[in-house]
Amino acid sequence: MAAGAVKAQAPEPLTLERFGSFHVGGREVVVSGQPVREVLFTPGGVPARVDPNGTYLMGSMYAQYFVPRPLRGSAPLLMWHGGGLTGVTWETTPDGREGWQHYFLRRGWHVVVSDAVERGRAGWSQIPEQTGGQALTLTVDNPFERxxxxNGQGSYQRGDLLPGNQFPADRESYMNFMRQVVPRFTTTDALTLESYIALLERTGPSVVMVHSQAGQFGWRAAQARPDLVRALVLIEPAAVGDPARVEALRNVPVLMVYGDYIAQDARWPTIRGNGVRFAEAVRAAGGSVDVVDLPERGIRGNSHMIMMDRNSDEVAKLVQDWLAARGLWR
Amino acid sequence: MAAGAVKAQAPEPLTLERFGSFHVGGREVVVSGQPVREVLFTPGGVPARVDPNGTYLMGSMYAQYFVPRPLRGSAPLLMWHGGGLTGVTWETTPDGREGWQHYFLRRGWHVVVSDAVERGRAGWSQIPEQTGGQALTLTVDNPFERxxxxNGQGSYQRGDLLPGNQFPADRESYMNFMRQVVPRFTTTDALTLESYIALLERTGPSVVMVHSQAGQFGWRAAQARPDLVRALVLIEPAAVGDPARVEALRNVPVLMVYGDYIAQDARWPTIRGNGVRFAEAVRAAGGSVDVVDLPERGIRGNSHMIMMDRNSDEVAKLVQDWLAARGLWR
Known part of the structure; x- marks a missing residue:
C-alpha cells in the first residue's frame, strides 16, 4: 500500500493551541401588536397560548475556531459556505475523508468555520417583518443535477453521473451530503453581509475563503473593509461584488477557482462569465485577480462542491500554494 | 495571581487523535400535489416560480466528535442540548471560558456534541405535513426569567438577578447566550428520538449526557436501547421517560443534577418532583439513580444553564468523579 493511502487511513494527531466557538452580530427587534397564538406543543395535546410580542435578538451568526500548533498562517483563514448549506461544507467530506477544515489546520492555519445568518447554529428568525422572504429547501435530485x-435534468432519477465526476456520489455519500442541506432564506443578504463584517471585526485581518452564494459576501465584505481582508479565495462564486466599488479591491489579492463541466452546463457559463468580467474590472482598477479553471491545470472531474470531491486535497494544495506564494504562510 | 487563574488565561494545548463531523438519521418524504409558488429571491426583484413537489430528506441530525490523546473515557461521551438551543450549549461559555466540551476532552473523553433534529446544523423542514407544528423563538427576557x-417575571426589565446567581449575566455575556437560541419546533419529538437512536447506533455504547428538554430523549433512548447507553447523566431534565418501561433502565447507572433556586421557582418544584418520582420508579425496578441537588453539596447559585455558570468546572468535576466512580474512566 502506498504511503499516501496509509496516511489517509490513519491521519496524524493534531495539536491545538486552543479552539472554541462564538456568535457575532445581530440586532434587537421589537415585535408588538401581534395576536396571541394557539400553539400545539404535543400532538393530540391541548393548545397553549403564546404571546409573540416582545424583544428578539436576530441576525447573528456562529463561528468555530481552531488554532493549531505550530501556527504557520499569517492570519486567520475564514471559510464561508454557500446557499442552502452551513459550515459543515468545510468539515468532513460526505464519504468520511478529512475536509478542507482539516487540510488547512494541518498546514498550520488558524481556521474559522462559520454558519451564516439564518442557517445552522446561527439560528433563524420567526419575524417575517424583518426577513421579508421565504425559506426554500432543496429536493434530493436538485443539487445532483444543478x-x-x-448529467443535467433528470440525471438523478437516471443515475446518470457526468463522466469522470469526482463527487462521492454513491448513495450513502450523496445522502450524507443531502443531510447537510438546510432551508435557504431568499432575502437576508443585507443581514448576512452585516454579520460577516462583524465576524471580520472580531477576528481581525483574515484570509477569506468563500463558496458559491458566499461569493457576493466575500467580494462585498472586502469592498466594505479591505483593511480586514488579507486575501480572498473564491471557490465557484455564484455572484459578484458591487461594480461601482471595484477600486476598493485594489490591494486585496484574489483567487477564483472553477471546476469542470462548465461549458456544457445550462447556468455555469453565465455565472462564470459574470465572475470573470468582474475580475477584469477589478484588474482594470489596479487589483490582482487570478482565475483558475481546474481542467486547464489538468485537474478534471470537479463538481460545484470542490471541497467534497475525491480530489479535494489536490485542489486544496493549489489554494495553499497560491496563499504561500503571496507571503501569507511561512 | 493564583495558578488556577493563570490556567484559565492560557489553557494547555490539546492533542486530538482525530476529529470531524457527520449527520445521521432522517427519511425521504415525497411531497406531491402542491401548487407552484412565487418566491422573491431578491428584494425588489421579479418573483421566481418554485415547484415544491419532489422528494426531500428530513429528520436527520448533526454531530461533531473529538477524540483526544490520551484517551481515558471507556466510551464516547455524547452531549445532548435542550429545547430552543443547539450543541453550542456545551461549547465555549457565553463569557468566553472553556465549556464542558473542553472540560471532558481535557480529561480524555471522546466527546460528541450534536444538534438535534430541526435545530442548528441538523437543518429543519419545510414540510408542515411532516412536522405538523409551529416553531417558537424566545424573547430576550424569557430565558432570563425562566x-x-x-428573580421571576419582570426581572429582565428590572435587571433583578437572583442573589448569588452564577450565570454570566452581564449584558455582553447574556446577549452571547441569546445569540445561541434557535426556534423550537413543538411536535418533532418522535423524529428527534429516532435520530438520537441512530446516533447511538453509529457511536456504539456511549455515556449520554443531556440537558433540559433532552431529558426525555435521554431516558427514552436508554429505554429503547439500554445496550447502547453505558450511563445517563441528566442535567436539569425537563421531562421523564416512559413510566411503563422503567425496568429497561435496570442496568443503566443514572445521575440527575439540579441547580439552585428551585424551591422558590414557579415551575421547577413540579419539574424536579416529576423527575425524582420517575427516579424512584426506576430504583423500584432495580435500577440505580443518584439525584444531586447542588445546594445540598454546598454548590450554590446555579441557574438552569449549569454548564455555562461561572462555577461550571466545579459541577463538571462532580459529574467526572461520578463517572470515574462507576468505572467508566481510567
Missing part, C-alpha cells in the same frame, strides 16, 4: 454531479 | 437567572 451542482454538476449528474 | 432559567432561574433573574
Amino acid at each position: 451542482f454538476r454531479i449528474g | 432559567f432561574r437567572i433573574g
Whole structure:
C-alpha cells in the first residue's frame, strides 16, 4: 500500500493551541401588536397560548475556531459556505475523508468555520417583518443535477453521473451530503453581509475563503473593509461584488477557482462569465485577480462542491500554494 | 495571581487523535400535489416560480466528535442540548471560558456534541405535513426569567438577578447566550428520538449526557436501547421517560443534577418532583439513580444553564468523579 493511502487511513494527531466557538452580530427587534397564538406543543395535546410580542435578538451568526500548533498562517483563514448549506461544507467530506477544515489546520492555519445568518447554529428568525422572504429547501435530485454531479435534468432519477465526476456520489455519500442541506432564506443578504463584517471585526485581518452564494459576501465584505481582508479565495462564486466599488479591491489579492463541466452546463457559463468580467474590472482598477479553471491545470472531474470531491486535497494544495506564494504562510 | 487563574488565561494545548463531523438519521418524504409558488429571491426583484413537489430528506441530525490523546473515557461521551438551543450549549461559555466540551476532552473523553433534529446544523423542514407544528423563538427576557437567572417575571426589565446567581449575566455575556437560541419546533419529538437512536447506533455504547428538554430523549433512548447507553447523566431534565418501561433502565447507572433556586421557582418544584418520582420508579425496578441537588453539596447559585455558570468546572468535576466512580474512566 502506498504511503499516501496509509496516511489517509490513519491521519496524524493534531495539536491545538486552543479552539472554541462564538456568535457575532445581530440586532434587537421589537415585535408588538401581534395576536396571541394557539400553539400545539404535543400532538393530540391541548393548545397553549403564546404571546409573540416582545424583544428578539436576530441576525447573528456562529463561528468555530481552531488554532493549531505550530501556527504557520499569517492570519486567520475564514471559510464561508454557500446557499442552502452551513459550515459543515468545510468539515468532513460526505464519504468520511478529512475536509478542507482539516487540510488547512494541518498546514498550520488558524481556521474559522462559520454558519451564516439564518442557517445552522446561527439560528433563524420567526419575524417575517424583518426577513421579508421565504425559506426554500432543496429536493434530493436538485443539487445532483444543478451542482454538476449528474448529467443535467433528470440525471438523478437516471443515475446518470457526468463522466469522470469526482463527487462521492454513491448513495450513502450523496445522502450524507443531502443531510447537510438546510432551508435557504431568499432575502437576508443585507443581514448576512452585516454579520460577516462583524465576524471580520472580531477576528481581525483574515484570509477569506468563500463558496458559491458566499461569493457576493466575500467580494462585498472586502469592498466594505479591505483593511480586514488579507486575501480572498473564491471557490465557484455564484455572484459578484458591487461594480461601482471595484477600486476598493485594489490591494486585496484574489483567487477564483472553477471546476469542470462548465461549458456544457445550462447556468455555469453565465455565472462564470459574470465572475470573470468582474475580475477584469477589478484588474482594470489596479487589483490582482487570478482565475483558475481546474481542467486547464489538468485537474478534471470537479463538481460545484470542490471541497467534497475525491480530489479535494489536490485542489486544496493549489489554494495553499497560491496563499504561500503571496507571503501569507511561512 | 493564583495558578488556577493563570490556567484559565492560557489553557494547555490539546492533542486530538482525530476529529470531524457527520449527520445521521432522517427519511425521504415525497411531497406531491402542491401548487407552484412565487418566491422573491431578491428584494425588489421579479418573483421566481418554485415547484415544491419532489422528494426531500428530513429528520436527520448533526454531530461533531473529538477524540483526544490520551484517551481515558471507556466510551464516547455524547452531549445532548435542550429545547430552543443547539450543541453550542456545551461549547465555549457565553463569557468566553472553556465549556464542558473542553472540560471532558481535557480529561480524555471522546466527546460528541450534536444538534438535534430541526435545530442548528441538523437543518429543519419545510414540510408542515411532516412536522405538523409551529416553531417558537424566545424573547430576550424569557430565558432570563425562566432559567432561574433573574428573580421571576419582570426581572429582565428590572435587571433583578437572583442573589448569588452564577450565570454570566452581564449584558455582553447574556446577549452571547441569546445569540445561541434557535426556534423550537413543538411536535418533532418522535423524529428527534429516532435520530438520537441512530446516533447511538453509529457511536456504539456511549455515556449520554443531556440537558433540559433532552431529558426525555435521554431516558427514552436508554429505554429503547439500554445496550447502547453505558450511563445517563441528566442535567436539569425537563421531562421523564416512559413510566411503563422503567425496568429497561435496570442496568443503566443514572445521575440527575439540579441547580439552585428551585424551591422558590414557579415551575421547577413540579419539574424536579416529576423527575425524582420517575427516579424512584426506576430504583423500584432495580435500577440505580443518584439525584444531586447542588445546594445540598454546598454548590450554590446555579441557574438552569449549569454548564455555562461561572462555577461550571466545579459541577463538571462532580459529574467526572461520578463517572470515574462507576468505572467508566481510567
